[in-house]
Amino acid sequence: MASSGDYEQGEKSSEMVIPQPSTFYKIISQFVVNKAWDGSPLVLNPNEGAAMPETPNGSMILAYENKSTENNQGKIALTSGGSDPIFLVAPALTNQPSFYSYNWQSNNLNVTNISPPNTDTPIRIQAIGPGMPGQKPFPLPADGTSVPLKTYDSAQGMASGGLSQLIFQCRASTLAVFVLIGGPPDTSGNNSYAFQVNASADTGPGTGKTPPPGYYATSRGNNCTFEFQWGGATVFVANLSAETVTNTAVILRSL
Amino acid sequence: MENAFMPPPTVLQTESAGFTGLKTVLPWSGAPLTLQQFDQAVMNQAPNGSLVFEYLNVTVTTNAGALSLTSAGSPTKYLQAPALIFRPGIFINNWQGNNLNVTNTSTASNTPIYIAAIGPGLPGISPSKLTANAPAVTLPIFAAAQGIAQSNNNILQLQASASTITIFVIVGGPTDATGNNAYVVAVNDSVDGNTGPGTGIPAPEGYYATTTSNGYSFPAPWPGATLFVANLSPATSVQATVRLISL
Amino acid sequence: MTTAIKQEYDTEYSEFMLNATTPWTGAPLTLQQFDQAVLAQTTNGSLVLGYLNMTTTTNAGALTLTSAGSPMKTPQAPAGQGRPLFEVYNWQGNNLNVTNTSTAANTPIWISAIAPGLPGVNPAPLAANGPAVTIAVWAAAQGIAQSNNNILQLQTSASTIGVFAIIGGPTDATGNNAYIIAVNDSFDGNTGPGTGVTPPPGYYATTTGNVYSFPAPWPGATIFVANLSPITSTTNTVRLISL
Numbered sequence: 001m002a003s004s005g006d007y008e009q010g011e012k013s014s015e016m017v018i019p020q021p022s023t024f025y026k027i028i029s030q031f032v033v034n035k036a037w038d039g040s041p042l043v044l045n046p047n048e049g050a051a052m053p054e055t056p057n058g059s060m061i062l063a064y065e066n067k068s069t070e071n072n073q074g075k076i077a078l079t080s081g082g083s084d085p086i087f088l089v090a091p092a093l094t095n096q097p098s099f100y101s102y103n104w105q106s107n108n109l110n111v112t113n114i115s116p117p118n119t120d121t122p123i124r125i126q127a128i129g130p131g132m133p134g135q136k137p138f139p140l141p142a143d144g145t146s147v148p149l150k151t152y153d154s155a156q157g158m159a160s161g162g163l164s165q166l167i168f169q170c171r172a173s174t175l176a177v178f179v180l181i182g183g184p185p186d187t188s189g190n191n192s193y194a195f196q197v198n199a200s201a202d203t204g205p206g207t208g209k210t211p212p213p214g215y216y217a218t219s220r221g222n223n224c225t226f227e228f229q230w231g232g233a234t235v236f237v238a239n240l241s242a243e244t245v246t247n248t249a250v251i252l253r254s255l
Numbered sequence: 256m257e258n259a260f261m262p263p264p265t266v267l268q269t270e271s272a273g274f275t276g277l278k279t280v281l282p283w284s285g286a287p288l289t290l291q292q293f294d295q296a297v298m299n300q301a302p303n304g305s306l307v308f309e310y311l312n313v314t315v316t317t318n319a320g321a322l323s324l325t326s327a328g329s330p331t332k333y334l335q336a337p338a339l340i341f342r343p344g345i346f347i348n349n350w351q352g353n354n355l356n357v358t359n360t361s362t363a364s365n366t367p368i369y370i371a372a373i374g375p376g377l378p379g380i381s382p383s384k385l386t387a388n389a390p391a392v393t394l395p396i397f398a399a400a401q402g403i404a405q406s407n408n409n410i411l412q413l414q415a416s417a418s419t420i421t422i423f424v425i426v427g428g429p430t431d432a433t434g435n436n437a438y439v440v441a442v443n444d445s446v447d448g449n450t451g452p453g454t455g456i457p458a459p460e461g462y463y464a465t466t467t468s469n470g471y472s473f474p475a476p477w478p479g480a481t482l483f484v485a486n487l488s489p490a491t492s493v494q495a496t497v498r499l500i501s502l
Numbered sequence: 503m504t505t506a507i508k509q510e511y512d513t514e515y516s517e518f519m520l521n522a523t524t525p526w527t528g529a530p531l532t533l534q535q536f537d538q539a540v541l542a543q544t545t546n547g548s549l550v551l552g553y554l555n556m557t558t559t560t561n562a563g564a565l566t567l568t569s570a571g572s573p574m575k576t577p578q579a580p581a582g583q584g585r586p587l588f589e590v591y592n593w594q595g596n597n598l599n600v601t602n603t604s605t606a607a608n609t610p611i612w613i614s615a616i617a618p619g620l621p622g623v624n625p626a627p628l629a630a631n632g633p634a635v636t637i638a639v640w641a642a643a644q645g646i647a648q649s650n651n652n653i654l655q656l657q658t659s660a661s662t663i664g665v666f667a668i669i670g671g672p673t674d675a676t677g678n679n680a681y682i683i684a685v686n687d688s689f690d691g692n693t694g695p696g697t698g699v700t701p702p703p704g705y706y707a708t709t710t711g712n713v714y715s716f717p718a719p720w721p722g723a724t725i726f727v728a729n730l731s732p733i734t735s736t737t738n739t740v741r742l743i744s745l
Contacts, residue, residue, distance in 0.1 A: 070619020071547030071669055071679075071726070072595065092547055093618065093670060093724035095646055116595040119546055120619060171299045171354045173325035173649040173745060174721040198328040198650060220328040222300075222353040242722020244646050247299065247354075279631045293655075293743060295631055323651075325745040331651045358631075358745050360653065362713065 028077050028085060029110045037111075039127025040134025041152070043067065044076075046121050049112035055080070055104035059181050059192035061128040062111065063097040063152070063240055066090035066121065074115040074123050081107045087114070090123050096242035097151070099128075099179065101214070103189040129181050129192075130156060130236040140235060144253035151245065154238040159230055160254045166226045166235065167251040170197045176241040176248050183230040193217075194240075197224045227255065283357070284379045285372040286397055287489070289313065290322075290359035292366050298357075301326070301350035302376025305437035307424045308357075309487050311343040311369045312336035318363040322370070327353040336361075336368050342420060342446060343369075343489050345461030349434045371397060374437065375426050375483040382483060391496040394423075399485035404477055405501035411473040411484060415442050416494040418469075423495065425463075425473055427482040438463035439487075440471050526600070527622040528615035529640050530732070532556060533565075533602035535609055541600070544569075544593035544617065548680040550667040551600070551615040552586040552730045555579035561606040565613070570596035576603070579611050584689025585663050586612070586732055588704030590680045614640055618669055618726040625726060634741040642728040647720050648744035654716040654727060655741040658685050661712075663731065664738045668706075668716060670725035681706035682730075683714050 029049050034042060037050040039060075044050060066074040074090035078100070088100055115121035128135065140147055140157030142164065147155045159182075170176035178195045185191040196218035203209040204217025211218055218224070237250045281288065283296035285306075290296060312320035320336030324346075336344060359368050373380065385392050385402030391414065392400045404427075415421030423440045430436045441447065444465040450456040451464025458464050464471065475482055486495045524531065526539035533539060555563035563579030567589070577589050602611050616623060628635050628645030634657065635643040647670075658664030668681040684690065687708040693699040694707025701707055707714065718725055729738045 068619065070545040071617055072545050072619070073547055073592075073673075073677075091672070093726070094722060095724055096722045116546055118543075119595045121546065173327065173354060173356050173651065175328070175650055200328050200330075200650075221351055222327045244648055244722055293631065293741065295743075295745075323745045325649060325651055328650060331745055356649070356745055358743060360715075360743065360745075 038133035044113040046115040052109040057106040072121040074121045101192040149239040163255040171247040182235040287371040295358040298355040301355040303352035305435040306374035308346045318366040320361040387501040391498040394486035408502040409475040412498040414470045424485040428477040441465040530614040538601040541598040546595045548678040551589045554586040554612045561609040563604040630744040634739040637729040651745040652718040653743040659737040671720040684708040
């Protein structure tokens with residue numbers, strides 16, 4: 001027999017009511033170590049969370065890396081507004097950021113380390129994108145100057161109005177990963193692109209092959225190029241390769 | 256007829272002057288270098304064109320040798336380097352401007368492998384001038400000469416005065432289906448004999464031709480092409496020359 | 503069981519029940535029948551557990567593994583094996599109790615367990631394209647793969663069997679990323695990839711030679727290599743080559 005009225009704690013009701021997140025979660029967002037997280041690099045131990053009060057209204061990349069010295073697989077939960085959490089696995093001992101790119105449309109974002117408690121599973125998080133506080137991009141000239149970038153470094157510049165080209169480069173026999181934010185957003189409001197160089201195959205536009213999930217293109221060579229015409233737009237690039245990868249750089253030039 | 260087994264050639268170790276054997280990763284320009292087991296030569300940027308890679312197992316025992324070549328995201332290329340042969344192995348490839356790592360992955364410890372690589376795009380190579388229908392130009396080891404073919408039909412006259420095997424590299428003309436246009440000719444090659452075009456016998460892997468005599472006439476039917484000729488012999492005692500004849 | 507029967511059972515077998523419960527780090531240990539080793543906390547990743555029935559008779563051995571609320575596992579430990587068997591599993595940070603539940607008294611079972619970061623395991627640095635590193639029994643070396651293609655050169659100098667455990671790279675469908683290799687293994691011969699012969703349970707490969715080249719195509723990954731030989735007199739070395 002359905003009862004009427006609102007749900008009160010302790011009162012049984014056979015009518016289904018959606019509980020509020022703050023009374024529902026016991027771990028997610030309950031042990032926030034930084035309530036005003038600006039995206040700067042931050043390490044969360046299991047159960048700890050970070051709260052970003054307002055995300056950009058555009059693409060933002062959340063980079064997360066399991067820093068455990070044990071082979072403890074990690075996991076984070078992302079919540080924003082009233083959404084259901086998104087769970088992301090942070091594999092152990094990769095020495096490499098994983099990343100999740102999204103447009104949270106100015107809503108808040110909470111990141112919680114939900115790895116098993118009392119295990120050594122710290123997870124480093126960082127929010128990456130143009131204008132994120134706590135980030136210092138190198139200047140990226142549009143004249144073809146090569147800008148070296150280590151892992152987590154970024155570079156930002158202004159592309160000319162005409163046809164331009166970005167070159168992502170790693171002169172070594174090891175996989176390297178770059179992300180780009182810029183240009184007009186797509187229908188889901190995103191304008192971020194991820195690239196691999198020294199990958200096992202050429203994939204993406206012009207190759208006839210589908211890139212791996214989350215990637216725009218991959219190149220088997222040391223260089224991956226991206227041509228665009230965004231009419232004098234800001235171009236932001238970050239290196240999200242494994243931390244031991246060297247000889248990486250980005251180049252922006254007009255064609 | 257010379258004995259097929261010759262003492263290991265005296266190799267230049269210009270890259271490894273001061274090499275104490277403790278470093279295993281060596282920056283490499285392509286100049287002749289001997290890699291001990293597990294040593295690695297790293298060329299950050301290979302030319303965007305044909306590069307001739309030469310290798311020779313210089314062990315004095317019977318240890319078979321092996322090399323692993325990696326570049327960017329390409330699959331590893333494995334090369335076998337048999338012991339006690341005196342003709343170097345040749346691998347021609349266009350690494351398209353990517354890095355090239357060469358590692359001695361031989362299974363036995365006493366397996367030094369001599370390596371060298373040359374091509375027109377290699378930094379540090381300053382070819383001397385090769386004028387058509389002019390006197391022959393001397394080519395020291397790991398040096399090159401370069402000139403322009405003046406006629407429809409041209410001949411590169413390759414000559415070596417010593418009695419030891421001499422390896423010539425020619426790069427020029429149109430590229431083939433693999434994107435390469437490099438040719439390797441061995442003269443004074445008593446072990447392989449006469450092989451390649453016109454002999455009815457296939458040349459060894461990577462080679463265009465071999466001959467027992469000390470000269471070879473290489474046809475270059477590429478009017479106007481720039482021709483690059485280098486001496487990639489693994490021995491120092493060779494006097495090699497090249498003459499360009501435009502018919 | 504009725505209470506009476508249970509009382510009789512307990513009285514009859516009390517002297518044999520749980521002879522010893524030992525707090526355990528994973529270091530090599532021999533469990534007599536009914537002995538138990540307790541590893542209080544595992545990692546949330548692959549744990550490599552090796553075991554070898556050391557009986558000089560033909561007594562078949564058995565272990566029982568329990569952890570938190572998981573269903574128990576009961577690996578069998580046949581007699582007369584020339585090298586350890588292995589159980590690779592992710593115990594998700596929970597405890598692991600290992601009990602020798604062999605049916606006969608004279609069935610000692612050697613056990614050893616290792617994972618990166620287990621307390622008491624301090625791996626030596628393993629530099630890519632650096633010298634070979636010697637690893638003692640139940641010790642490890644750990645380094646970072648620098649290229650897309652890397653090789654772990656596993657070698658033992660003696661003529662007795664050498665057993666290596668490699669942990670690293672992406673996890674498989676079972677959530678594990680451990681690989682066990684035996685060298686100088688005349689008991690099994692050449693098994694594993696490239697041989698056409700299935701390796702023993704838990705093993706990636708075995709070889710009669712004293713060297714094995716293990717391919718590790720995991721750029722940037724931390725690779726952990728441990729010596730889980732049951733014999734202390736072997737000198738086991740590992741070298742990491744990043745091509």
